[in-house]
Amino acid sequence: MLIIACPYCGPRPELEFRYGGEAHVARPVDPSTLSDEDWGAFLYQRANPRGLHAERWRHVHGCGRFFNALRDTTTDFFAATYETGTPRPAGTPADGETSR
C-alpha cells in the first residue's frame, strides 16, 4: 500500500485517497471559440507518460482537499506533493523522466 503525503495533513495510507487525473490541465477560458478537435483534446487527451507524472489526488477520507503530486508511473514512488494552484516544484524532472 502506497504512502501519500497530503500537503495539508502529512503522510497517510493510500486508502484515504482518490485519484484525480492529470494535473495542470487548464480549462479553456472561452470554450465556445474552440474547434471540436481542440475541445475534444481538452476533454479527453492526457499525457500518460512512462516515468514522472504530475497528477491530482484528493484526500477524500481526510481533509477532503485536492492537491497535486509528482508520481513515477513505473515505480509508484512520489517525487513531491504540493498544493493545488501552485506550479510544479522547481528542479523536478519533466514529465516522462524518471525520478530516480
Next chain:
Amino acid sequence: MSGAFRLPSGGRIDRSRPVRFTFDGRDCRGFAGDTLASALLAEGRHLIGRSFKYHRPRGFLSAGSDEPNALVGVGRDEAHYTPNLRATQVELYDGLVAESQNRWPSLDLDVGGINNLLAPLLPAGFYYKTFMWPKKAWTSFYEPKIRAAAGLGRSPGAADADRYTQHYAHCEVLVVGGGPAGLAAALAASDSGQRVVLCDEQAEFGGSLLSERQAMIEGLPAAEWAGQAAAELAARANVTLLTRTTAFGYFPHNMIGLCERVTDHLGVADPRLPRERLWQLRAREVVICAGAHERPIVFPDNDRPGILLAEAGRTYVNRYAVQPGTRAVVFTATDSAYRAALDLRAAGIKVAAIADLRPEANGPWPTMARKAGIDVRTGTSVTGTSGRLRIRQAQLAPIRADGSVGTSEPVACDLLLMSGGFTPSVHLFSQSRGKLAWNANLGAYLPDVSVEAERSAGACRGVYGLEAVLADGFAQGAAAARAAGGTTSPVRGLAVKATDCGHDASSARRPTAAIACSPRPSSTGRTTSPPRTSSLPPARASSRSSTSSATRRPAWPPTRARPRT
C-alpha cells in the same frame, strides 16, 4: 512402541514432556519440541506421501519450509482440518491428528502406484481428461475415480470454526528471519532505541544455529547463544519478537505482510485467541535475513524415501535427536556435506561412503572426514538407487577424466544425504522488485539493485561462514537503523569458533555435476527412471520447444526428460 530411532540424549526436544499423536490412525509418540516430521522419523517412518501423478513413494526431503514431499492433512475434526501442511513445519502437540494424502487405500499399499508401472503409457503432459469417452462415463465414472487418484489433499468437510484477526503496526526496522544474521541485525538495530520487529517462521529463534553441533559463539554453543540473544532482545522495550510468523508479502512503500500462527501449535488454546493474526507492518527500513536453501542433486531415482538434503539430516540429528537412518551414503558437491557426515557419525550412524562429484576435496571438513576413517570417494557420482518404500542401496560410479562414468558399485544404505550447494533465498527481495545479479563465483543469483528501503544480510546475499554472517548481520542492522534516522553503537565483533565449509563453490557448476543429471541405464542394465528435480518448477518451456523445433525427433515414444511428479 515409539522412538526407536531417537538418540538417548541431546537435541532441543523436551524429554520431560512426551506427546501422543496419531498419523493415519496409528498411535505415535514424540516430545514437545518435535515437528511431525522429526517424530515420525524417530519412529522410523520415512514414507510420508505419494507423488502427484505416478504415486511414487516419497519421503521427507528437508527439515523446514522448503519441504516438497511431506504434505499432510492436520486437524482433530473437519472444522479444524487443514490440508497440505508440511510435516516438517507442523509442531507436535498432545492429541494432534494427522493423515497422509494422495494415497488409496493406504500409504504403504497404494493402488495408484500402478501408474508408475504404466509410466511408458502415460507420457509427460498426459492429461487425465483424455478419459472422455464415452461421454456419459465422465461424470459417473472417470471423474470421481480420477479426482480420487489425482490432486493433493482434500477440502475440509465443514466450515472453518477458527477466528482470524489482523493488526496494523509500524516500526523503524523490520528484520525478517531470526537466524544468526537476523539476530545480529536485530541486536544492532535495537541498540539505537528505535522500534525493531524481528520475525521468524519457526517456533524458536536461531535458524541454522539450532542445528549446530560444534560451533561456538562467545564461548557458548551456537544454539545457546541464539537463546541468549533472543532473551536479550526480549528484554528490550523497543523490540517486538514474533515467532511462528512468516513474512509472505512485500508490498509498496515497505508494507510487509506477516502471518502469525497463534494457536496452531497448541492442543488446547485459549478460545479468546485467534488462530492466525495478519500483520500489516509498515517499516521504515527492512533487513532481509532469509538464509539459503540447500540444492538437491539430480540423479536417477533420487526421490526414494530415505534420501534427504544433507543439512536436513544434520538438523534431524542435532536439533531433534533423531537418527534418520542407520547406514548412510553422502552424495555431495560441497564441503558442507562432510560436516553433515561427521555429525551423523557422532550420532552413531554409520557413514558407508561419501561420494563427491568433484575430482578432489581437501578442505578442512573433507580432511576431518578422512581422518575419522570415512570412505571418501572423490570424482564419484551416484548413478541410481534401489529400494521400494525406502532406499536400500545406492550405485556409486567413478567419473573418468573424460567425463564418462565408470562401472557402478552398489553400496548398501538406508539413508542418502545429498548436497549440491546453496541457493540464497531471495524471494522477498525479488518481491520488493529488487533486481538480481548473477555471481559466477558462488554460482547463484544475489540481490543487486534495491527498489524499496531494504537490505539483505547473511546467506540470502551470498555471505557464508558463521563469523562472516554474524558480522554482516550486525553491519546491516546498524546501517538500517542509521538509514531510519537512528544512531547506533559501534558494530560488535563476536568471538566465533567454527570451521567454515567454504562456499566459493565452483562445485555445483563443475561440468561433472551434469553427469549425475542424465538418466542412463544402470550397471544392471535396467533402465532407471528419470530423476526428481528440486522443488523448483521444472523448465517446461525448453523441453517443449526442443521437440517442436528442428530436432526431428519422432513424436513417439515421448521424451521422458521431464521429471515424474
